[in-house]
Amino acid sequence: MKKLLIESHCIFPTQDIMKTANFYEQKLGFKAVQYLNANEPHICLYRDTTEIILTQTNGQKVIPNRDLYGYGYDAYFITKNQEELQEELVSSNVKIVRSLDLTDYNNKEFVVEDIDGRWLAFGLKVIEVSGGM
Known part of the structure; x- marks a missing residue:
């Protein structure tokens, strides 16, 4: 029987779990x-089929991946209808770090910053349709 990974949850430590x-x-x-x-x-956070788990730090500040390693998001959420989602988040006054665009790795995505400075990407691979064989 083939073993399958089913889902994944982000775990975000935070200084102020209730504020986050x-x-x-x-x-x-x-x-x-x-x-x-x-x-x-x-605290478990749910939206659609996505879950994020918040844990309390021992007072340590959250250090985003881009600060620790020079680049990188802290979470990547696969989603369709990015235009509508981006508009929703703009209406909620969420900080948009990168507006919806096609990346050089062929993903259509946008990036927001959360209250702890994490960068969250919302995107989807653009499937290329090539000519027949």
């Missing part, structure tokens, strides 16, 4: 479910 959860609910349209009394307190 509120941002994701109010600005990005996620629904927060709190598990703050668990042995490992966390």
Whole structure:
């Protein structure tokens, strides 16, 4: 039997778990479910089929991938209808870092910045249709 990976969840440590959860609910349209009394307190954020798990840092500041490594997003969400989603997030006053465009790696994507400075990309690979064989 072939073993398949089914889904993936982002895990975002944050200094202020409630402030970050509120941002994701109010600005990005996620629904927060709190598990703050668990042995490992966390908040799950849900939107459509996507889940993000927030955990509390021990006071450490969030350092985005681009600051740690020189480039890179902190999460990449595969999505269709990027135009409508970008408009929704602009209307919610979310900071757009890169507007919707076709990348040099053939993805149609846009990038936003969350309240902790993370860069979140929303995109999809553009399928090239070539001539017959």
